[in-house]
Amino acid sequence: MSTTPRLPPVPERASYALRRGLTFWRRSVQARVVASTVLLSAAVVGIVGWFLMQQTRDGLLDHRVDQVVAEAENETADARNRLAYAPGTEVDESEQQEDLVEPIIARGATRGFAVVLAPAVGSGRLAEGGAKFTQGLDTSSVPDNLQQHFDQPAPTAWTYTTIRTTRAVPGLPEGPGIVVGSQVTLPADDQTYTLYYLYSLDDEEETLALVERALLTAGVLLLLLVAGLTWLVARQVVTPVRMARRVAERLAAGQLQERLRVTGEDDLARLATSFNQMASNLQRQIRQLEELSRLQRRFVSDVSHELRTPLTTVRMAGDVLHDARASFDPMTARAAELLQTELDRFETLLSDLLEISRFDAGAAVLEVEDVNLVDVARRVVDMTSALAEQRDTRVIVIDPGHLCLAEADVRRVERIVRNLVTNAIDHAESHDVHVLVEGDDHAAAIAVRDHGVGLGPGESAMVFNRFWRADPARARTSGGTGLGLSIALEDTHLHGGWLQAWGRPGEGAQFRLTLPRRLSQPLRHSPLPLVPQDDREPA
Template identity: 45%
Template structure:
């Protein structure tokens, strides 16, 4: 459950990221600013730390040098005073050394006799309270001081253990002392850098807070700047969507003289031009549709009269001379074709006017295909064409307008019979959970790619000189495409010269479902054998 919630939030964020230019711009600006500020912050923090440490080290070395001189002066003076207690001199020298280091708080002192010298350790080593020289002063530092042949200073960064158990940063500085009559001693001054560390922590905290505030400020500024730019773009997008939806009167407000105002004026000029053209084309289309509809309606009355008179003559054609009888038959045939043409023109005018209604009902498409086959069986037998049905099984019921689907199938079958060269015609029906597909496959003359691109055009024929048996009007496939689209389906064609053609009708099982694939390939793979196609 938690994983599902995380995926839902992730998908929601991805959709928001893809759809929001403002979010992407602000996020990218903040991320890049944070990276740049982070690099600057690290560099400044490193530089400040080095500067504070170097300053404190320089101060410690200067103080240690003065302390060494002060202590050595005390010991040199003691050489000239007879009977002076060296322990007292040691204390005096240590106080002089510490007094020279009064500029540094938290300073410890240790005066240790260099190991390996003959004679007694006199005076004894002196160590400030709270300082453990064995733990604080490393062997490496003592070796450097011992091997020095002058009063050179040596230092080392250390961790200074305090009385409360905590460890503070520190610096240990060592140098040599010569005590008359006692040999070589080592002077170590240990400086506590806690105050420097506190200063650095304060500076670092202030620095990072300032840089974080800078990143937030950059994000806020970017947000407002992008909003000023994106708002007109969003308004233009909304206006264009309204124009696409048919609200041709909407426009973008024009303010100022900047680039956005120029964009608004250009957009509004384009919208004005489109509105004029669309209005003009709509008026022209309406006049054309009305003309076709009016002509079709007006022709029905005289056509009905001609049809009645022609039927009377056709019924009595046996009593007429041969030439008159043949004329009567031609009149009867052409009147029927004229009626079909008027019906198709009226149907196309309804599609053009958007005044088409559907009567949807659950329909078994296999039975509908069987009915369509029965309606053209006589024509197929006259051509010597065998009609086959391949329906392997599945979800064959769909919500369709049975009259329109039957009309599509009859058109496809009639065309297949006319161009099938008497070879078998196979109808395939297959389905899945969302769609039903019907394919009509013939093995006749086929079509070129140029012909396939125009096969659904109105009044277009692949071969006008070809003898047709069905007396088509040239509108059958155009009406079939409109019927398929009305159901939310597809009507597609495949053809090769000499290998026949295949028309595939794909329909959603439930009206309103968007199709994504067809249950049948185009053309279907289970085709008849070569012997059948050559029959």
Template identity: 45%
Template sequence: MRREWRVGVRRGRRVAAPARRAWRRSLHLRVVTLTLVASSLLVGAFGWFIANRSTQILLDRAEDEVHAQMLGKVEYAYQQLTVHRQVFDRTLPATIIDTVNRLADGDSAQSGGAIVSLRADNFPELKPVTSVKVDTTSLITPEMVHAVADGQVAQQIRTATIGGVRTKYLVYGSPVPTSFGHVELYYLVPLTTEDQAANEIRTTVLVTGMALVILLGVVAGLVTRMVVTPVRVAARTAQRLSAGLLDQRMKVDGEDDLALLAASFNQMAANLQRQIVRLEEMSRLQRRFTSDVSHELRTPLTTVRMAADLLFSEREDFDPAVARSAELLQAELDRFESLLTDLLEISRFDAGFAALDAEYTDLVPIVERVAERLAGLGERVGVTIDLRLPETPVIAEVDPRRIERVLRNLVGNAVEHGEGRPVEVTLATDEAAVAVTVRDHGVGLKQGEERLVFNRFWRADPSRARQTGGTGLGLSIAVEDARLHGGWLEAWGEPGGGAQFRLTVPVRSGDRLVAAPLPLIPRDRAVDARPAAIEAAPAPDDDVAGEPAGVAR
């Protein structure tokens, strides 16, 4: 039973999903619907009050008229019956019948179905005399008879089928004082006219209320449309502007607030267009300058490199000071050449000329090769590189040159900042993604620095000399390489706890990543650490435990 209920609930949610989606997305629909609901409640309440009050007024007027007529009928009956002073006069039955007929004939309501009835309870042989030969038992109830017998003037509204027609009657009953005994006079007036009038009032109020509600809905729809339409136009124009169509503008009509909004929006769009064009021009000039300078410096650098190599090869024949200068010249030329190479690579990314030469490659040999090439640097600074690699090949469709460059930057930085402690390199894969983490136990990163390490020429310690470390472009290039693969390059760190970088790429080129097979936060810091990541591409919330990744095509 519970399962069927859940299935029914899910089915109902699926059926109602389009309506919920339309309700959330359409301001026009919400305003019109709320206006209709509120106006329906208000008009319904007023309509019920007016109809109820009108019916009550009609009923009160009918009661007053019938009560006045009743008093006259009681007085006439008293005058007719006072002549009978004996216990029983043989002419009494005829007198009662004549009195009833006179009361009925003198009543203008008789043509509408009014009924007059006299009862003499002291004379059982006299049956109740009724002006119209109908059964009034359902109209004159025992409770009313009892109240009239006690000397009270009673009234009630009863509905009964008289003459084959179901009719509502206003019934009045009053005792008639006589010298020979207790006589009761009942006057029954149909409320057909009042019912018809009340029904007409209700119908009029209902039709008027419905028309008013519909009119309010139409007015609300038109007014809301007047306001929502410019907002929708502004939203569509803003979407086109965000898509790069900077010449899009809103149409300005009139001089009202909406026209002021459109004019202000157009002014803002024009200012943004000018700023964006100016920034794009500056960026283009900067990229061109970087590319031109890098290329132009290649020729003199080659000449200086040849001279420096010659001096470096002959340094043994020089004085110690000159030999040291030759070594420094060689080292700085290496740095300068590396900087030019990085600048050229950055200029390719900025210009959009970088291309991915993807092929199915085993990543295990790439990681081993990077560790082997940086082993000498690790020995000089007292850092060992620990590899945690799977025993089986890890095949992915990647550009091996770019992946090796990313890993070389990550491992090289970890070795330089390792503070003499081991650097751990871990490789893992699943059906959809491959991840490599590089963990060091050095000074780590302060809060917020994990969002800055990928900026160009950024250093965690600005006071450090430029002679130490790389060019400052390695991680920026690594981010671009990861993004080119459709992957992520993320960073985590804490002061004194070291840092960890994670590279994640899809197994098949072009797939979209949704998770990584390795956690970003190290397991030894997962309990009290706060996750922080810089993504080379939009990534979902990271899982500390490192659940298997999934990829959507």
């Protein structure tokens, strides 16, 4: 039975797409250049388009206003001429109004304008009735402010309006328009009447819409062209940079033979040439350093091995002298004891040098098993008990009460902890040393806390350097070689763990070893804090 795979919910897909988009935006210079160029071009095109639209609109309207005002004045002049020849007393004023307005209405029907003959000045507004006008026109199309202007005799005036109709008027659609007002005097009653001519701006509106569509289409095409050109130009610059990045990553990965391909003689070609020269110089210097390092490691290994034979001979002679020191005079007996002590230290130093050489050569391997760090801590405390008594120091293990297991090489882990405990005893200044052990499902940790001289600022990172001492004048009373913490750090790295130090002058130090619960598992946290809880100064 087949099942259809379930897609993730829409919010999760949207969130994933958003993260992908943001990642692409952060990493792609080309995309940011194209986007910024398109946005700036859009702003410029928008401003220029708005300016052109304003100029076109103003030009069309000014031309239309001049045209309709001239036509309205011609109609009014013709009406005045006709009234001048009309008898003043023998004709009724209503009939004379009809004779005045009807020819104009007829011409308006063919020329695309409407006419309103308002009542005599001072007789009321159009809304009160008594007007004669083109059939189908709503007299509210004449604005009140223009009617107020003609409440008394006044010259020709015009304004914008919105034309409204009660039914279809030939040549005069509803919408924006212009109304022109002009006055005439009727001989029949010697009263002044106002003629309103209403013209539609529908043609101009269509022209503006056409111009707007043309500008919008041209702007979109221009932005697409700008985006394409910017993409191509940015690609010519970004592609060599991306190639340089890939070559740099290969160089960082150890492929020192990688080089950039040089084409042309421009700035990018010169940059590629300089990059290749730098890579060649780095390759040569790295190979020189590798050869020097190889010779140094071999020298240390060879010297350490070659010293084994004479050291064995000197050790045998020293043992004979040390065993017979009771028969010597006090000065000779003391010299035999000092010789035995230094031979022990020298032998330990040779062992540490051989171990360091194995780390440098990459020959160190792990013998992994499940190790309980609590048992390791107790064994190390037992091993160092004699040194602790000699230094008047107690080493106390703080048992977590449960197993703290980790996959590790028990010999190397014991050596790490022994180095940490010995170092703590050497610097404890007769104070107690605490060994804390803790573990969880992810990691196990051991922290060694002393209350001695402590570490100064910056010394917590330097303390793992080979042969480094915080106080060069301080003697190694525990017989250390100066390589213990360096070897401990290498052992820790071999396990994939952490070895970290904290300290403050006069308040002691704490070293923390953290090992993953499983050898191949990456560490994310430590069960123990690096800064001890008894630290008096807040972090």
